[in-house]
Amino acid sequence: MSLQRTLEPESMDTMEEAILYVEMNHAEVNRLFAEDLFAGGPVGPRVIDLGCGPALIAIEIASRDGELQVMGIDSAVEMLDMGKRQVDMAGLLGQVFLQHADLKQMGDFEDGMADTVVCNSVLHHLPQPRVGLETALRLVKPGGRVFIRDLYRPETEQEVERLVELHGTGEPEAARQLLRQSLHASLTLGEAKALAESAGISPDAIQMTSDRHWTLDWKEGS
Template structure:
């Protein structure tokens, strides 16, 4: 029997949880995300990062090309506060602009304002994943890309624990629990393919890209 999905809060508003998330070692995951993003096709110069969290992915993207400008979007005040510190420390206040907005709707933002829309680990926070996918499609220009990656829910609780030990075994208990909850909240590969198809994206644009991630890479016609 497939492991049932257990939703977690949409935003991380508690300061201690936001700090714990920032302190987790995401460097390798972010590096691989950006490697795959740039290897897969044209990126930028205007990039929107939906659900930017503490801003580390936006920093990694901006560091690859000084011509890229990133609009980093999050709904959490606590996360944006940490992102401001991280972006400032990285010396990228001229490249990365922080915006507080709901990634599901981006109300008030015009259509086709980005060359690339990216998102990492946002979808598993949302009850209706299609909302963020449709918004990403709306924001990207003709010929632009939507590149979304998130965790993939395993088939059993035992597999969840195995992944937690493999990828967060050296982290503290708070970090392990955050990963555990996220894996329980994630979509399966079949579920995200169905959600993508309902948004008008061919299911073949969604692939499993690690032992715990799926990736959606779509170019707007």
């Protein structure tokens, strides 16, 4: 029997959780996210990063193009506080701007305000992932681009543990448990494709892009 989806907390609300997240080794994953984003087509100049956490992806994106303006949005105040320090240390205060908001309640944000909307490993935190996808689709301008990457849920507990062992090597047990919980909370590839199709996006826009990630790369109007 395939694993059923088990939800995890939507956000990391304490400074201890924010520190744990920042100290985890995300460098390679973040680098590949940015590389694949830029390799897939034009980016920006106005970029929104939904669920930006400590702004590591926003920094990775902005550092590759000095013309970009990146707005990072997150509901966790402690994560944003950590992110502001990261942006300052990266020397990108003029490019990366962080704002507190819940992506499930962004009615005050204008439709079509971004050329590109990105989202990394956030949908699996949401009880209803479609809400996150719909927010991204609303915020992107006509002809703009949505780039979403998230974890996928394996079929078996054994595969979950294999991925935790493979990608959690050298990490503290708390970090390994976060990965384990995230894999359990994620969508299968089939569920992700069905989610895209329900929003009017071809399921072909979603592909497996690593042993634990699927990616949606879609241009509005395509």
